[in-house]
Amino acid sequence: MSKFRKEGGKSAPAINTSSLPDIVFMLLFFFMVATTSKESDPTVRVIKPNGVRTQDMTPYKQKSEIDFLYLGKPLNTARARAYAEMGMEYMLFMDNVVQSTTDDIYNVNAIKRWKLDKFESKPARMNETIEGVITCVKADEGAPSGIIFDIRKELQDIDALKIAYAVNKQDKR
Amino acid sequence: MAKRGIPEVNAGSMADIAFLLLIFFLVTTTMDKDHAYIRSIPKNVIIEIPPEPVEKRNICAIQANAQNQLMIRGELMTNPDDISERVLDFYRENEAQNDPINNFPMYSRISKAEIQAALNLAIDEAEAVEKTPNASQDIIDFKYRQVAEWEKKQSAIDLLGKNVLPEIASQAHIRIEVQKATEYNLFATIQSEIEEAIFELRNDAALTVFKESYKQIQSRLAMDKAPVDRDKMELLKILYPDRIIEVTPRK
Numbered sequence: 001m002s003k004f005r006k007e008g009g010k011s012a013p014a015i016n017t018s019s020l021p022d023i024v025f026m027l028l029f030f031f032m033v034a035t036t037s038k039e040s041d042p043t044v045r046v047i048k049p050n051g052v053r054t055q056d057m058t059p060y061k062q063k064s065e066i067d068f069l070y071l072g073k074p075l076n077t078a079r080a081r082a083y084a085e086m087g088m089e090y091m092l093f094m095d096n097v098v099q100s101t102t103d104d105i106y107n108v109n110a111i112k113r114w115k116l117d118k119f120e121s122k123p124a125r126m127n128e129t130i131e132g133v134i135t136c137v138k139a140d141e142g143a144p145s146g147i148i149f150d151i152r153k154e155l156q157d158i159d160a161l162k163i164a165y166a167v168n169k170q171d172k173r
Numbered sequence: 174m175a176k177r178g179i180p181e182v183n184a185g186s187m188a189d190i191a192f193l194l195l196i197f198f199l200v201t202t203t204m205d206k207d208h209a210y211i212r213s214i215p216k217n218v219i220i221e222i223p224p225e226p227v228e229k230r231n232i233c234a235i236q237a238n239a240q241n242q243l244m245i246r247g248e249l250m251t252n253p254d255d256i257s258e259r260v261l262d263f264y265r266e267n268e269a270q271n272d273p274i275n276n277f278p279m280y281s282r283i284s285k286a287e288i289q290a291a292l293n294l295a296i297d298e299a300e301a302v303e304k305t306p307n308a309s310q311d312i313i314d315f316k317y318r319q320v321a322e323w324e325k326k327q328s329a330i331d332l333l334g335k336n337v338l339p340e341i342a343s344q345a346h347i348r349i350e351v352q353k354a355t356e357y358n359l360f361a362t363i364q365s366e367i368e369e370a371i372f373e374l375r376n377d378a379a380l381t382v383f384k385e386s387y388k389q390i391q392s393r394l395a396m397d398k399a400p401v402d403r404d405k406m407e408l409l410k411i412l413y414p415d416r417i418i419e420v421t422p423r424k
Contacts, residue, residue, distance in 0.1 A: 018184060024191035028198060035202035049358045051365030053372045054208035059395070061207065068207075071357075136209050145360045146353025149421045156214050164209035167361050 036061055042093040042138075043104045044072035049141040051167035057136060065128050066164070067118050068095050071147060072140035074105055090143045092151075096121075108147065111154040119160075131161045138166040210364045212417065231278045231344040233263040235363050239354035246276075253362045260347065260370035264413060268339060278345035282337040285330055292323040329408040333382060339412065346416035353422045367417060374413040382408070 036058060060066040070093040074080040083091060083105075091105040094114045106114075119130050135155055137148065152163060235256060236244040243250040245259045266277035273279075283291075299316035302308050330338040347367055351360055376387040383390070383405060390409075394402040 017188065021184065021187035021191050024188055024195055028191060028195040031195065031198045031202065035198070036206075049361035051208070051210065051361055051368070053365070053368040055211055057207035057209055134211060136207065139357045141356065141358035141361070143357040144353055145351045145355040145357055146422055148357065148360065149353075149419075152214050152419075153421065156217050159216070161214045161216060162211060163214055164211045165361060165364055166207060166209040167365065169206075169208040 040095040042070040042072070042095075043075055044070050044091055044093045044140075045075050046070050046072040046138050046140050047142075048138060048166055048168045050170040052170050054167055054169045055164075057134075057164065057166075060134055063128075064122055064126050065132065066134040066136050067115065068136050068138060069093075069111070069151065070095075070138050071143050071151075074103070076103070079103060079105075090140065090147060108150045108154055111151060112158050115155065115158060115160050131159055133160060134162045134164050135160055136164040136166055210368060212364075212419065227344045227346075228342075230276045231342050231346065233260060233345075233347045234350060235347065235367075236350040237352065237355045237359050237363065239352045241356055241359050243359070253359065253366065256363060256366035257370040257373070260367055261373060263345075263347070264341065264370075264374055268341075278342040280339050280341055282339050283326070283330075284337050285327075288323060288327050288330060288338070292320070292327055295320045295323050325407055326411065328404050329411045332404055332408045341414065345414075346418055348418045348420060350420045351422055352424060355422075367415075371413060371415045375409045378409055378412050379405070 057066055071090055072093075073089060074083060074091055080089075083089065088107065092107065092110070093104060094106060094110065096118065097104075097106075097110075097114055115130075115135065119133060122133075135151075137151060139148065148165075155161070155163060232246075234244075234246060238244075243253055243256070245256060246263075250256070250259075263277060266272070266275060267280050271279050295316070299313070299320050302316050303313055326338060326340075349360075349363055349367075351363075372387060379385060379387040379390060387409065390402055390405050393399065394406055
């Protein structure tokens with residue numbers, strides 16, 4: 001029995017933690033490489049429709065050749081009700097607008113300014129013309145298609161001729 | 174003065190700093206990728222002479238109304254998942270043999286010699302236009318675009334390895350007509366189904382001609398943009414062009 005008895009009550013040796021930072025840094029670098037940063041949190045609720053055979057927008061994001069536009073009902077329910085009474089159910093949210101309204105919610109008229117401002121503030125390495133910069137519309141599945149065509153009309157007027165319809169990627173059934 | 178060793182820096186808090194950075198990146202980034210369908214908007218041009226109306230057989234009209242009811246080529250549809258099959262029919266009906274009676278777009282079958290002749294003619298014309306005094310740059314550009322088009326067709330038929338290059342009528346297109354109140358969900362489904370049909374057509378062609386899938390060609394092209402893959406893609410696009418027109422709704 002004496003085989004299992006502790007001798008002298010020695011405490012367990014301390015674990016060497018000097019390699020912990022290395023492990024954590026490795027994790028950190030993994031996340032830095034594998035992810036892309038969020039543009040901005042929209043103030044409208046968007047549930048994207050599903051679709052198959054989609055195209056990945058990451059390469060365009062890395063080259064900053066894409067701008068995002070959200071279309072949905074305001075997240076704030078009180079505001080949503082107020083807008084609905086005014087006959088505006090679905091509202092736009094544009095990322096990184098220079099001059100924002102108090103609630104960050106816009107109607108279609110603001111698109112031209114937003115798009116041109118965004119084009120002005122592109123990094124110098126981006127050498128696309130405005131025609132080639134994609135406008136990615138993330139619209140709620142319940143939104144009326146008419147607004148999509150209003151957006152297209154606005155974009156056409158300033159010669160921003162590439163539009164993308166965002167969907168949730170679904171594998172083929 | 175007695176010699177003293179440099180004291181060791183305590184690296185115990187290094188892990189804390191690294192964790193802090195890690196958590197910052199975890200919070201500010203997203204893993205999910207953005208997926209979308211890219212479409213182009215037609216340029217705003219002033220049309221002086223209205224173009225001739227497109228033959229009905231060349232239009233694959235997909236219509237949806239405010240009640241989210243679907244119609245393809247004048248036929249009511251209940252299940253939106255069937256759109257892709259109708260689009261497939263639109264491309265495939267006359268592919269092997271032209272049938273003037275059915276209401277589908279005609280295919281032209283052009284031989285190697287004909288392409289060569291057309292290419293030579295286009296080059297001659299382009300050079301002639303360039304030499305004429307005060308020819309407008311627009312016309313010269315237009316002629317050279319035609320030359321480029323024939324060159325593309327020539328490399329396409331070489332890749333295809335057949336005597337003739339089947340080509341769908343140049344006016345053939347898919348037309349999406351929705352109303353203002355049509356749900357976006359349905360609009361997106363239509364886009365998705367069209368994309369599915371085009372993918373299937375090109376994938377089948379890629380498998381028979383190149384013995385590899387369309388996806389493989391696509392991903393390789395995105396990775397290193399090799400001219401071989403670009404030519405392959407060019408051929409698939411000539412065989413099955415994705416001409417989509419989205420009509421602005423009036424009501």
